[in-house]
Amino acid sequence: MSPSQSVYRVPVRTQSQSGLQQPRPIQHPQQLHQQPQYPTPYSPPAQRSSRPYSAMPALPAPVDPLYQIFSSVDKDGSGRLSAGELRSALVNFDKTKFDPETIKLMIKLFDSDGSGTIDYTEFKRLWNYLGEWLEQFQRFDLDHNTTISLDEFSLALQSFGFQFTPNFVRFMFSHYDKRGTGAISFDLFVQANINLQRIYDAFKKYDTGQGTIQIGFEDLLTEVLYLK
Template sequence: MSYQSNQYNQGVPPPPQTQAPYGYSPQQGYGHAPPSGPPPGANPQLWAWFKAVDTDGSGQLTVDELQRALINGDWSPFNIETVRTMVNMFDTDNSGTINFNEFSGLWNYIEEWKKCFQTFDRDGSGSVDRNEMSQALRAFGFNVSDKFVHSLIQKFDRYGTNQQSRGNGNVTFDNFVQACVTVKTLTDSFRGFDSDQDGWIQINYEQFLDLVVRQRA
């Protein structure tokens, strides 16, 4: 597997204010009476969604609270590992939870990935198949083989997670994000060892262990 230097586009518009966005479950009700208004400069609709998810009124969202509010296009809940990855990425104070400002950044991130996902979900099925996943990875600059894409699909197909089920050969939105973030993170780690940028590295046993442990942190 080789890589190129393409990065994900970071420019995204604010979340829509007229309807609940893709990824938010409208079934989540308020767990308590919301305050009179959002913080100065905050998106009022995004603040309302945050308060709806914050069922204990703590001002912080746990992984479980956030997962209960995030849905895929087929109404299935987000993979808990994807939610945990997102919380870890935006938990700037290392509290294990996210406050409203951190949630705002996370929501923009989800919106960015939503647009990306819809670009490659050409048939509008709510999931990507092997060909669509391959196109996505190559568009991101990851020059991977069909064999690797097949393995990635098997890993992240939510319906093929055990030996008794072969799954559908498709990846839903949440697992698409998880798969792409995983490939990018591993590629960045690989690049750190590939000093001459030739797509080959040599590492010792302890370096390998360190690399794996850091990915699981």
């Protein structure tokens, strides 16, 4: 979902004192934009051939496809994506936009400076993170119909180490089947599992190893408000 900073050596035709063609190194194309657009005119010594100097044209800098996506949805050119702009960049297999709650969750996870927006560095991390979840989604999409059924959802939860009763799995599945189709799209699969993991992490802070916890009301409210 960063270009190499190494220096390439591209042969450019120049004249040596012996009259033979010698390779002349130039910098990587990414560094050329910091230099004059055209090479400094070459003036050969009088005793040498007056054959005109010819330089190889500058190679185009490599294009980052992910930055193109980022720029295309950064409508105000601020260098940051709002929730609405980020939603324009993220779609499911059926071309539907991500659920607003999933977008809110992504910003909460990757907005490292608390601006409420996502810059390009944060966007790259977010994109790679979703790529990892996509691998999990495709792993459990056993019939390859680009959605997760109840049985597939149950299998995913078991694989992640959660041992829930069938009734609770059905309840949780129906909660995230927000479109009422009897299936969960990629964005809602991500939302369900991230929320589940966050709640589990909060639970583990108070669990003494018995699988049950005692928690004060203030602590409970703190955890609930943090998860929102």
